[in-house]
Amino acid sequence: MLHQNIAIPTATRADVIAAFSYALDLTEGQPAGHCIRACWIGMQVGRELGLSPAELGDLYYTLLLKDLGCSSNAARICELYEADDRAFKQGYKTVGTSLAATLHFVFSKTARGRPLGRRVSAIGNILRNGDAIAQEMIVSRCTRGADIARTLRFSNAVCDGIYHLDEHWNGSGRPGRLEAGAIPLFSRIALLAQVVDVFHGHAGASAALEEAQRRSGIWFDPELVRALESAARHHSFWTALASPTIETRVVRLAPAEDGDRLDDDYLDAIANAFGQVIDAKSPFTAGHSRRVGDLSARMAQGLGLSPGRARWLRRAAVLHDVGKLGVSSAILEKPGELDEREWAEMRTHTTHTRAILGRIGALADLADVAAAHHERLDGTGYPLALPAAAIGRETRIITTCDIYDALVSDRPYRPALPVEEALRTMEVASGTAIDPDCLAILKASLA
Template sequence: MQFNIHPINLLRALSMALELSTGGLSRHHWRTAMISGRIAEYIGLDEAQQQTIIYAALLHDIGAASSWEEKKKLHIFNTNNQEIFHHAEAGYELLKDSPQLGLLAEPIRHHHDYWDGSNPTRLFGKTIPIASRIINLADRLEVLLRDNVPIFEQRPDILSAIRKLSGIYFDPDLVKALHEFARQESFWLDLVNPHYYNNFFKSISSYGIMKFTVDDVINIAEIFATIIDRTSSFTASHSRSVSIMAAYLAEAKGYSSEEIKAMRIAGLLHDLGKLAVPNEILEKPGKLNEWEFAMVKQHTYYTYRILEQIDGFDIIAEWAAYHHETLDGSGYPFRINEKSLRLGSRIVAVADVFVALTENRPYRATLPLGRVEQIMQGMVSNRKLDGNIVADLFGNCQEAYGLMQASISDEVRKVSGA
């Protein structure tokens, strides 16, 4: 299986996951990428450099995606915040070994380095990668934008704040370039025009199509599974476990080796939309109130809307995002019933329930397998889960559970460096 993907569609979709908040999409990464691209083009960088800068800008805060507290700090213009370097290093660690996204690791690592060198990395001036210097300036400009104030009223104050930090926080040459092209009213109007984003992404789609094998996509999905599972101390291996179980059940249903790999991707990314749910809700020890449960229920909607943007992901998006739909049509968020619910989505649903019940959660301890089977058979009786898939699971439960536990042990060893 091979995916002919426009890289910008992939990066745009993954970037969208980083934009999720209780209020919907913030578009911080998208606007930062737009500003970065404008700076890079204006100073005459070649297309390959522009491409790297825009792609890195789209993922520049990837290291903060799991923590709502960290994300809040990033949207405050505070140059004395030493904690701002933590997520840059975390982003570097996430990407540095990726064959597909590794070239973005260094620009992201240094995107908050100060021009004068007063930062933990001790890089300064032109020893800081040009991509990082551009993203730093673009990122801080974006943070200064206020949605409730007319843009031309903001412009003088924004440029003044940037100018005061020239030669301290920012590259003076880049500040000069910004002031030159920022005389264009269209630059500011594009930033606050929500309909311009599609034009921006269309304009850079000329970078072309890259061929991604299914294994390439699995590697990228693994990175995002790590981010997703860090949102709660109780889900340290949840996405990988669902991936393993879903692949096991797909094999039992006779799926081809390539389809099984696609199922692994669906399992790894099934909870991508949980980045829209505050950590305190995911870790709440008691019963969720109505508003909190509504927040949780939106995660599968965002999973679908993010994944559907990626070329060739039509089926994967359904398998991943429909895991809370039920045979009786009472699931969420699309209320799909048995007639329209594909086998792949039913498989992910069974895998997700099994893994959740065998994990520690803030509101209960791990359940024994006998009790897990009892609960899941009850869900079959109530037409929540597919009985044939549940039968496949518990027909070989010890083998399936062993595979999942082995996967968790491997991940623990990898993280600990053992």
């Protein structure tokens, strides 16, 4: 029996944003909890600086959402460097500040394993156009992140902090080549916190502190490095980073709520924002999450669900592919058939979806519904090969809309199908992969 009224579990904006930050970690190829740990590090630095409560509040969300635009350059990295975008990003963050170290990393990773001629061509393109390529990708990432933060009603200080994340103290950073005090303070802290967490996870506390000191006056504001050194003298600074309660500790650092109640409107805004993050992962999925969400909501009402339940279902539909942030763009962008290993990785996106949504108290009841969108009525779907009786009506709606939108959109392996041909293709799968009632309502919705 369908529930007609959806109660929103008690949660704060910090709870939801902190939980969603794990999706950003996936996209960046970072160990789970990277944004959470960077937030802890940056907030301790902010406290050492004596920032006001209002400033700490803006710093808090800058740190949690610093990677909000990170999916927008995934496909481009895959295309230019012919590499797994997640592994490339992860490795790049441990490269030093010298040009020699950067070039060694790029050359060693570009088109690795490809024929020599292809490697030479790819590396030659980077040598000729490297500066323009880097600027293009960072502008894309920074602009997308700041724009999404605005849709979540964050202040200009937070949006600017996200936009200028990759600026360096000596003016060698991007996108604006800002230097020293011209770089927003929250950007300076966020970049420092990011590097400290990466090197702490990579080589331990001493290595993290030494790397911060090595980059002082080059990448980092020397005053912030001194504040970091002061904060790091407290035993709890490092032990908290390895604690299983780190997320709880970070949520407790959140500012007093600033007027944005966690109501239906704000939950919709969060779902829409992360739908944009998901769709930016591939140029072939632009707008896919929103379209599946909107069509699912229309179908839900056609099947007799209440407006409240239809709204709830739309969130699940918008977020159904959030787990694809953890799949390599080399797989998502592949123009041919996937091999067995690639299919295995592709299938993990449903497990990632369940894990991400399951952490978010206010959205946890979406997890199973959204994650089951590749289950089939004949029991041959994934990830659980559920029988038809175990696949709920809401999931069947999302599945139908997902398949339809995929068929009528361009994909790496084929052009978009006309609507009539897409519906004929779906008719063939009716009763095995697609619920016949849902297909009938879909047709009525399109009429």
